[in-house]
Amino acid sequence: xxxxxxxxxxxxxIIGSGAAGGMxxxxxxxxxxxxVLLDAGTRFNSARYWSxxxxxxxxxxxxxxxxxxxxxxxxxEQPYFTPPNQPFELIRVWGRGGKTNVWGRVSLRYSDLNLxxxxxxxxxxxxxxxxxxxxxxxxxxxxLIGVNGGTDDQPWLPGSRFHQPPxxxxxxxxxxxxxxxxxxxxxVAGRRAVLTRQxxxxxxxxxxxxxGRGCDIGAFFNSSDYxxxxxxxxxxxxxxxxxxxxxxxxxxxxxxxxVQYFGxxxxxxxxxxxxxxxxxxxxxxxxxxxxxxxxxxxxxxIGNSSDVIGRYLCEQIRFxxxxxxxxxxxxxTHNDDGISGEHIYMPRFDPPAGAKKDYLRGYGMQxxxxxxQEGASFSKxxxxxxxxxxxxxxKRYPALVALHPYGEVLPRATNRITVEGTPxxxxxxxxxxxxxxxxxxxxxxAEAMYSTCEEILHNANAEILPYQRGSLDVSxxxxxxxxxxxxxxxxxxxxxxxxxxxHEVKNLFVVDGAAFPTSTxxxxxxTILANAWRATDYMAxxxxxxxx
Amino acid sequence: xxxxxxxxRVLTASVALPILPVSAAxxxxxxxxxxxxxxxxxxxxxxxxxxxxxTPGAADAGVPALIxxxxxxxxxxxxxxxxxxxxxxxxxxxxxxxxxxxxxxxRLASTPGGxxxxxxxxxxxxxxxxxxxxVTELGYQGSVPLASFPGCTHPEHQRLx
Numbered sequence: 244x245x246x247x248x249x250x251x252x253x254x255x256x257i258i259g260s261g262a263a264g265g266m267x268x269x270x271x272x273x274x275x276x277x278x279v280l281l282d283a284g285t286r287f288n289s290a291r292y293w294s295x296x297x298x299x300x301x302x303x304x305x306x307x308x309x310x311x312x313x314x315x316x317x318x319x320e321q322p323y324f325t326p327p328n329q330p331f332e333l334i335r336v337w338g339r340g341g342k343t344n345v346w347g348r349v350s351l352r353y354s355d356l357n358l359x360x361x362x363x364x365x366x367x368x369x370x371x372x373x374x375x376x377x378x379x380x381x382x383x384x385x386x387l388i389g390v391n392g393g394t395d396d397q398p399w400l401p402g403s404r405f406h407q408p409p410x411x412x413x414x415x416x417x418x419x420x421x422x423x424x425x426x427x428x429x430x431v432a433g434r435r436a437v438l439t440r441q442x443x444x445x446x447x448x449x450x451x452x453x454x455g456r457g458c459d460i461g462a463f464f465n466s467s468d469y470x471x472x473x474x475x476x477x478x479x480x481x482x483x484x485x486x487x488x489x490x491x492x493x494x495x496x497x498x499x500x501x502v503q504y505f506g507x508x509x510x511x512x513x514x515x516x517x518x519x520x521x522x523x524x525x526x527x528x529x530x531x532x533x534x535x536x537x538x539x540x541x542x543x544x545i546g547n548s549s550d551v552i553g554r555y556l557c558e559q560i561r562f563x564x565x566x567x568x569x570x571x572x573x574x575x576t577h578n579d580d581g582i583s584g585e586h587i588y589m590p591r592f593d594p595p596a597g598a599k600k601d602y603l604r605g606y607g608m609q610x611x612x613x614x615x616q617e618g619a620s621f622s623k624x625x626x627x628x629x630x631x632x633x634x635x636x637x638k639r640y641p642a643l644v645a646l647h648p649y650g651e652v653l654p655r656a657t658n659r660i661t662v663e664g665t666p667x668x669x670x671x672x673x674x675x676x677x678x679x680x681x682x683x684x685x686x687x688x689a690e691a692m693y694s695t696c697e698e699i700l701h702n703a704n705a706e707i708l709p710y711q712r713g714s715l716d717v718s719x720x721x722x723x724x725x726x727x728x729x730x731x732x733x734x735x736x737x738x739x740x741x742x743x744x745x746h747e748v749k750n751l752f753v754v755d756g757a758a759f760p761t762s763t764x765x766x767x768x769x770t771i772l773a774n775a776w777r778a779t780d781y782m783a784x785x786x787x788x789x790x791x
Numbered sequence: 792x793x794x795x796x797x798x799x800r801v802l803t804a805s806v807a808l809p810i811l812p813v814s815a816a817x818x819x820x821x822x823x824x825x826x827x828x829x830x831x832x833x834x835x836x837x838x839x840x841x842x843x844x845x846t847p848g849a850a851d852a853g854v855p856a857l858i859x860x861x862x863x864x865x866x867x868x869x870x871x872x873x874x875x876x877x878x879x880x881x882x883x884x885x886x887x888x889x890x891x892x893x894x895x896x897x898r899l900a901s902t903p904g905g906x907x908x909x910x911x912x913x914x915x916x917x918x919x920x921x922x923x924x925x926v927t928e929l930g931y932q933g934s935v936p937l938a939s940f941p942g943c944t945h946p947e948h949q950r951l952x
Contacts, residue, residue, distance in 0.1 A: 297934050298920035302857075411942025417949045424951050449936035570948065576930030581940050615931055619919040623912045628840040628896060633928070636919075640929045 253279045253481075254786070256502050256517035258488040258532065261341025262768050263755035264523035265466030265474075266775040271521075272479040274783040279515055281486040281504055283524075284338030286467060287312055287457065294453035298617055312457060314338070314345050323527070324665055324676040331677045332719035333527055337507075339482070340467030341525065342722065345455060347584060348463050349609065349766040350390045350436045352381050352402040357763045364603045367555065367654045368731045370760050371741035372774075378402065380773035388464035388772070389442040391582070393432030399607075400431065400590040407439045410450075412586040413579050415613040415644045418568050420587060422703035427595070428695070430587050436464040436769070437582040445469070452580025483515070489672045491520050491536040491545050491751065499545070499751045505670035512670070519750040519782070519791060523775070526556075526724035526757040527660055531675040533728060533753070534662045546745035552738050553661055555654035555726040556677070557762040560606075560685050561716045564646045564696045565621055566705035571614075571642035579614030579641075589648075591764050602687040606650035607764045608695070613644050624708050644705065648692040651764045653684055654726045679718050689713060723767055728757040743778035750791050754778050823859035824869040828882045830855055833872065835885055839896050840914045841924075849914050852923035858913045868909070875906030 255271055257264050260282040268280050293311045296304065301311075316335040325331045336342045355374035362369035385405040392406035409432040412420070420430040437454070438447045448462040461468045474480040485507035492514065494500040501516040522529045533552050536545035544552055589608035594600045621643060622636040658680065662673040693712050700707050731737025734746035743758050745751040754775040756767050785791035825833060837849035837858070849855075862869035876884075879895060887895065899907040918924040925931040943949060 295934050295936070297922075298925070299922050302920075410940050414943040414945060414948045417943050417945075421951055449938075450940040451936050452933050576932065578932040578935075578937070578940075580933040580937075581942065586942065615929070615933060617920075617925065617931065617934065619915060619924075619929065622915050622919070623908075628900065628911060629893070630842050630844055633841050633844060636915075637929060 250514070250516050252501075253277055253515065253517040255279070255519045255521060256281065256515050257521040257523060258502060259283075259341065259523035259525065259529070259755065260339050260471060260482070261336075261466050261523065261525060261755070262343050262771045263525075263775045264521070265340065265343070265470035266772050267521045267523055267752075267754055267779045268480055269470040269474045270776050270779040271783060272474045272477045275479070276783065276786065277479045278474075279481045279483060279517065280471070281483050281488050281502060281515070282337075282339050283485070283487045283507060284336075285484045286339040287314070287344055289457060289459050289461060289468075292453075292457035292459045294456050294459040295451050296453075296456070314457065321668055322666070322674055324674065326678055329678065329680055330717050330719075331679050332717045333677065333724075334719070334722045335525065335528065337487075339471060339484075340465045343465040343768070344457055344467070346465075346768060347611075347766060348435045348437055348454065348582075349584070349588075350385070350392075350434050350769040351400060351588070351590075351607075351765040353377065353763055353765060353770050354399045354401050356399055357761070357765070360604065361761060366603055368729070368733065368736050368760055371730050371732045371737075374401065376741075376777065377770065377773050380777045381769065384769060384772045384776065388436050388469055389438045389440075389445065390434055390436050390769070391439045392434035395429075395431040397429060397431060397590040397592070399592065399605075400434075400588075403434075406434065407442075409433060410439060410582050410586050413581060413613050414571055414577070415568055415642070416585065416587045416610060418570060418703055419610065419644055419646075419699060422699045422705075423589060425702040426695075426698050428589060428592060428699070430589050433584070433586045433588045435582060435584065438462045439582070448582050450578075450580055450582065452583045454583040486513075487670060488524060488532050489535065489670060491522070491532065493536075493538050493540055493545065493748075497540045497748065499748055505672075510670060519752070519786070521779070521782075522728075522751070522753040522757075523755045525755055526727055527675055527677065529753055529755055529757045530660045530727040531662060531673075534660070535673055541747075546738055546747045546751055548747060549735055549738060551736060552728050554656045554659045555729055555760075556658040556660060556679055556724060557652045557654040557726040558679070558719060559652055559721040559723050559762055559764065560650040560681060560689055560692075561647060561721050562689070562692070562710075562714060563716075564693075564700065564710055565708040566644050566646075566700045566703075567639045567642040567708075568644055569642075569704050569706070572706075573638045574641050576615050576641045579616075583611075585610035585613065600691075602684045602691065603653060604651035604684075604688070604761075605764055606648050606688060606692050606695075608646060608648040610644070610646060614641055616640075616643070621708060639706075644700075644703075646696045646699065648696060649721055649723075649764050649766075650685065650688045650692055651762050652681055654729075654761060655682065658726075660727050677719075681715075681718070686713070689715060723756070723762060725756045725759040725762045725767065728753045729760045730758050731760060742781040743774070744782070744791075752778060752782055823856070824862035825859050825872060825876075829873060829876050830859060832876045832879065832882060832884050833858060835892065836876075836879075836896070836910055837914050837918075839892060840911055841918050846928045847923040849918045852918055852921040854914055854917040854921070857917040857921075861913065861917075868913075871906060871909055875910065878906065
């Protein structure tokens with residue numbers, strides 16, 4: 244019998260390379276830890292992005308046999324399951340930097356009002372942290388990654404100290420700001436992780452509008468360029484490409500001892516040993532890994548004696564209204580690309596005193612897609628055909644505005660991710676089943692969201708494209724999944740303590756959006772970064788003290 | 792509440808369609824799905840929807856070939872186009888006088904959804920994804936690196952009251 248050498252035991256293994264995993268790797272390596280990071284894909288080559296390719300050039304390239312970079316994981320390669328008539332759209336990026344390569348870049352701090360709201364309204368568990376816990380980390384994250392924005396803080400949108408200058412709004416955005424103002428609704432400068440000034444070796448935005456196709460110059464935060472590359476320079480980080488994490492392993496004491504993973508290319512099983520495990524594979528995949536990590540000690544999944552892991556999945560409701568502003572109809576076409584996406588934002592606001600509010604929580608609004616676009620899909624909804632239609636389209640093209648409200652969905656135990664009895668993936672690991680639906684609270688909120696949109700557009704004398712009041716995007720469309728491995732003070736009702744450390748398994752941390760007890764109405768990435776920094780600061784402290 | 796909604800000026804059409812994301816460019820040209828005769832009718836129909844004016848029309852911009860290429864990758868679309876073209880008389884449609892062609896399309900358009908909307912959707916997606924439709928007709932200037940972004944330069948747009 245051949246004696247195998249003892250495998251190397253690393254300080255930390257991190258699963259996932261997006262905002263959460265990248266931050267964990269960056270923060271832990273700079274504090275001296277030796278870290279191995281499992282990434283389910285490889286590094287994307289920004290020199291080959293099709294950032295500036297226009298539609299007809301896109302076709303010419305494809306006719307020559309060229310292909311754009313494939314950011315998104317195919318559901319054919321890695322399926323997930325939903326009950327009939329309960330669709331859920333799950334967007335995943337397997338590859339270095341994860342979804343931050345193509346994210347929407349909206350960077351909004353959560354207000355203390357967000358974090359204390361469950362305690363005020365009594366729906367499900369409160370957040371175990373307050374704004375004062377996050378604020379110093381928000382400060383540091385914004386300086387590290389570069390966030391542009393105004394100085395126009397609102398009760399529901401604090402903390403504008405470290406913003407780079409915001410881009411000037413487009414014509415339609417100023418007009419919508421005025422229309423909202425007429426109803427007493429404040430519109431502020433957008434807050435986005437797009438550089439409007441040089442930041443270290445990262446150049447500022449050149450306003451090509453191609454963010455969604457990947458930024459060829461890295462002018463918006465992505466975890467690979469902004470976190471993992473600096474972390475690699477410490478020589479304390481090893482990244483394993485194409486390493487698809489399957490299960491977290493446990494030792495005789497019930498502590499995490501490493502990760503079983505599979506080569507995405509060769510399908511071979513491998514094991515990596517570590518003294519601590521950080522899970523950051525994004526909400527659904529992190530949850531799948533935890534639930535699949537069954538052992539005699541943890542028959543319900545690692546750290547899941549409370550049976551909360553997988554439950555309380557909460558995302559956001561969303562819809563879109565399109566309209567044309569009379570001041571801009573028939574006017575000149577401008578280059579409206581800007582930093583891509585809106586330059587303004589409607590923060591959540593409290594209804595006026597005495598006004599009816601028949602739902603819990605609330606909503607904010609985004610405004611991407613104003614003015615000149617790479618297409619005119621809106622015109623399918625204009626009546627008729629011929630020269631009149633062609634003229635009607637040209638007249639409206641510079642005048643397009645688009646309202647996109649995002650509303651918080653309450654956490655519910657029945658909205659859950661499970662792995663029991665599901666088919667297995669190519670590596671023999673059970674796939675995720677997502678059961679998710681909204682309730683009356685969200686339907687009532689949607690009514691209020693529609694009323695606000697209608698009121699703003701009415702104030703603007705806008706010509707509104709046809710819409711069905713009450714209709715919503717397919718669930719999952721906001722790509723803001725939360726709640727399935729939530730933080731809390733009560734170990735019976737939460738999986739993690741306030742530092743994202745498993746209540747049961749002290750050397751296991753989950754630092755992505757799964758840890759958030761609520762979804763809020765906001766885009767979460769800035770808070771994921773701040774919270775992962777905070778959690779791994781705690782972790783590094785416990786490592787130095789020798790008790791993790 | 793109701794009066795406020797009723798006061799909104801809303802266009803008369805049925806269901807809201809999502810606006811396509813930037814990346815959803817039509818597929819590359821490939822071997823077509825339609826016969827030369829069908830393609831000739833499709834070209835005429837495309838031009839009836841987006842005609843040549845002082846700017847190029849749909850056929851000038853190569854729209855029929857783009858739709859044909861899309862149909863070659865999507866059997867349901869190919870069938871709908873073939874059936875729709877046949878319902879208009881196939882090649883005989885081309886023998887009609889222009890005002891008769893317009894009248895036939897007007898009758899088709901009076902039925903919500905169906906072949907007319909499919910045709911119109913595809914002509915619009917294709918035409919406004921070409922240089923002719925997007926740049927020549929609509930004046931699109933984007934997708935290019937700029938040294939700075941001016942944004943709105945109109946004081947009358949920027950006032951709050």
